Amino acid sequence: MYKICLPKILMYICLMYTSELIKGTLKTIILNLLKERGKMYGYEITQTVKEMTNGKIQITEGALYPTLHSLEKKGDIGFEKEYIGKRVRKYYTLTDQGQKTAQVKVNEFADFIETMKYLLDIDSKTSNA
Amino acid sequence: MYKICLPKILMYICLMYTSELIKGTLKTIILNLLKERGKMYGYEITQTVKEMTNGKIQITEGALYPTLHSLEKKGDIGFEKEYIGKRVRKYYTLTDQGQKTAQVKVNEFADFIETMKYLLDIDSKTSNA
DNA sequence: TTTTATACCTAAGAAACTTATGTATAAAAT
DNA sequence: ATTTTATACATAAGTTTCTTAGGTATAAAA
Numbered sequence: 001m002y003k004i005c006l007p008k009i010l011m012y013i014c015l016m017y018t019s020e021l022i023k024g025t026l027k028t029i030i031l032n033l034l035k036e037r038g039k040m041y042g043y044e045i046t047q048t049v050k051e052m053t054n055g056k057i058q059i060t061e062g063a064l065y066p067t068l069h070s071l072e073k074k075g076d077i078g079f080e081k082e083y084i085g086k087r088v089r090k091y092y093t094l095t096d097q098g099q100k101t102a103q104v105k106v107n108e109f110a111d112f113i114e115t116m117k118y119l120l121d122i123d124s125k126t127s128n129a
Numbered sequence: 130m131y132k133i134c135l136p137k138i139l140m141y142i143c144l145m146y147t148s149e150l151i152k153g154t155l156k157t158i159i160l161n162l163l164k165e166r167g168k169m170y171g172y173e174i175t176q177t178v179k180e181m182t183n184g185k186i187q188i189t190e191g192a193l194y195p196t197l198h199s200l201e202k203k204g205d206i207g208f209e210k211e212y213i214g215k216r217v218r219k220y221y222t223l224t225d226q227g228q229k230t231a232q233v234k235v236n237e238f239a240d241f242i243e244t245m246k247y248l249l250d251i252d253s254k255t256s257n258a
Numbered sequence: 259t260t261t262t263a264t265a266c267c268t269a270a271g272a273a274a275c276t277t278a279t280g281t282a283t284a285a286a287a288t
Numbered sequence: 289a290t291t292t293t294a295t296a297c298a299t300a301a302g303t304t305t306c307t308t309a310g311g312t313a314t315a316a317a318a
Contacts, residue, residue, distance in 0.1 A: 020153030020305080021241050023275055027149075032249050043296050053244050063275055065298060087283050087296060110251045112150050113242050115182050120161050122239045149274080152306055172265050192306055194267060216265060216314050 016056055026059065026067050028109050031102035034077065034094045041082075041089040042068055068092060076101045145185055155188065155196050157238050160231035163206065163223045170211075170218040171197055197221060205230045 029049060034040055040048070046059045068090075071077045076098035079090045094102060117123055158178060163169055169177070175188045197219075200206045205227035208219045223231060246252055 017237065017241050017244075020156075020275095021238065022153075023273095023305080024149030024152045025245065026274080029248060036250065041296080043294095047295095049248065052248055056240075056244050057248070060276065061296090061298080062277070062300090067274085069298095084296090085283075089296070106249050106251065108146065109150065109245065109249060111185075112146050113246065113251070115146075115185050116154065116238065117242065119158060119178065119181055119186070120235050120238060121165065122235065122242070149306095152274080152304095155305080170265080172263095176264095189307065190265090190267080191269090191308070196305085198267095213265090214314075218265070 016058060022057055025109065026063060027071065028102075028105040029057075029059075030064075030067065030071065031076065031094065031098060032106050034092060035099065035102045039091045039093045041091050043089075071098070145187060151186055154238065155192060156200065157231075157234040158186075158188075159193075159196065159200065160205065160223065160227060161235050163221060164228065164231045168220045168222045170220050172218075200227070 030045060033045060033048065037048075042061075042064055046061065046064060050058050068077070072079065072092075075095055077092045078095055079092045082089045082091055159174060162174060162177065166177075171190070171193055175190065175193055179187050197206070201208065201221075204224055206221045207224055208221045211218045211220055
């Protein structure tokens with residue numbers, strides 16, 4: 001769909017990753033952001049991730065909100081409603097359990113990266129060989 | 130299920146990754162292996178990945194075979210049957226198209242890794258902080 | 259001779275998304 | 289003034305990609 005990828009000098013440019021890759025990392029991303037920023041609301045999370053990744057990772061609301069509800073149900077996050085005029089925001093924060101979950105998930109992903117780099121022989125060859 | 134993870138000195142040890150993470154990388158793994166090794170049969174792929182990752186990534190046959198069939202249908206790989214006694218092996222090889230797909234997928238994943246490292250602030254903090 | 263390893267396969271179900279849709283307020287543009 | 293865009297929440301149907309569970313068969317090891 002939005003998979004318009006262009007080659008460039010020494011860098012692989014892709015407007016957006018295939019959803020396959022992002023699949024499975026959403027919880028990790030959310031938990032880590034909450035860990036680093038204290039409290040955030042849903043829409044803010046989508047915008048922050050989009051900005052930080054130059055649009056390469058765009059979290060859809062259809063993916064975000066069910067995930068937030070799921071994390072809350074499992075006790076990793078909690079929220080407080082805040083009104084900006086008449087418009088509501090649900091500010092989420094990590095619970096103690098969520099702090100641990102965040103650390104575990106990030107560590108696991110970091111380990112996964114190293115394994116995949118070895119398996120795919122990344123770093124020992126240039127991107128545009 | 131097999132998510133028994135233990136802390137260790139400066140290293141995060143996990144017997145096997147949650148399936149969430151591996152999800153989406155299977156095609157990339159298969160195509161890259163075929164690129165590096167020329168030809169391989171299904172069972173050999175599962176064993177090779179298991180060995181190379183010390184059991185951290187274990188491709189199930191229920192995931193592998195449908196993926197191989199899908200890649201073949203899309204024209205990325207082809208196969209030749211080979212008989213070892215009465216037992217059959219399907220040796221898969223990359224097509225020209227598959228060579229390109231492999232390169233694109235690995236590059237995309239390498240880029241994804243860099244983005245995620247930035248997003249999750251990996252490398253700038255130790256695993257067991 | 260039974261178990262394990264090798265080697266292929268499919269089908270039902272689960273998980274985690276996308277796409278589409280809905281509601282409503284506030285700001286910006288025409 | 290009115291239309292569009294941005295903000296902010298949400299759900300539901302459908303798709304993809306896996307897991308789990310089953311099936312078939314040969315060869316080697318216990």
